[in-house]
């Protein structure tokens with residue numbers, strides 16, 4: 001976790017606020033974020049690249065991947081820090097605009113953009129469409145013609161490098177649905193060049209997520225630069241090179257490269273090319289800036305396992321169920337006494353509903369736990385399964401608590417439904 005999450009006087013705090021105070025005021029389960037941790041992570045990216053470049057080149061543009069955590073408070077914080085945004089839907093664009101983000105710093109990724117989404121983004125004046133297929137290129141040309149506009153285009157290429165991460169979050173291999181194969185990219189650019197309503201501005205790739213080594217990035221960059229050179233030889237000059245997101249964080253004992261190692265390694269390969277570098281970081285900015293605060297409902301001893309049944313569940317944080325992901329479990333008020341090995345599980349009616357397995361903890365009913373590293377892909381992947389209202393979200397800022405999303409009510413959950421006529 002970020003240094004803003006610390007034990008103080010025997011109790012886990014976020015900045016200057018005790019987590020028990022958050023639970024008392026807002027209940028549980030609640031996602032709790034640290035404004036200082038978010039700010040530090042964003043600045044670390046910016047300064048790592050500035051330092052590695054020695055101020056010699058155009059500053060890179062960081063486009064926060066909204067999908068990691070789309071809360072408006074987080075988007076507005078990053079917007080104020082100068083961030084751009086990587087979106088994958090019309091909904092995410094609406095959030096960026098509502099949060100005061102600048103559409104001129106938005107890139108639009110995703111393999112299935114609808115015509116309506118393309119038109120809305122075009123009218124909003126986004127920076128670039130990251131196009132992932134020939135049919136999408138043709139659709140964008142038609143939409144741009146209908147809107148009497150010219151769409152800025154980058155082709156997402158698949159560098160076919162193995163990022164050595166979980167297969168569900170690998171995206172840059174030829175077998176994935178994303179991007180276009182390296183050897184097809186040239187043809188797409190040639191087609192794009194003939195389209196009157198498209199303007200080629202860049203190239204992009206995204207090879208996967210939770211990457212903990214630098215070499216997949218440098219390999220991908222070399223592959224992309226080969227293409228940039230081939231394009232230049234045909235007279236197609238690019239303005240930017242977007243290397244996507246994917247930088248990993250520490251959940252347990254991973255040792256991801258620091259921002260400065262990442263920046264130095266990439267800039268060493270990049271050399272002094274004129275294009276602006278762009279990145280789409282998600283997890284690395286928000287993952288360790290948030291916890292999921294939950295309360296122990298029951299301790300249930302069993303013949304084979306002991307269960308700590310808590311009030312958060314797979315619908316709140318689905319990463320363990322989906323990827324067998326590890327999240328640290330931190331007692332908010334650690335107690336003395338014998339530790340027992342528990343599976344920490346939720347109330348949802350699925351055996352896959354677990355948050356942590358085989359953790360030695362000293363617990364009593366009613367205790368508060370913080371599920372660590374829950375700032376990325378926690379709330380954004382949550383659901384209402386079992387008609388469970390989604391958690392509240394609270395942003396800590398020094399000694400202040402801001403409720404940045406109220407807990408859902410049950411009535412809200414079925415407000416759009418109706419009974420059949422008699």
Ligand code: LLP
Pocket residue numbers: 065068086109110169171206208209210244245246247280281282283284319376377381
């Ligand atoms: N750019 C593109 C085109 C992406 O598809 C993604 C993530 C990102 C940027 C941001 O990647 P990041 O820096 O956050 O790794 N739900 C999974 C992660 C899925 C990532 C999908 N794409 C998880 O909880 O681990």
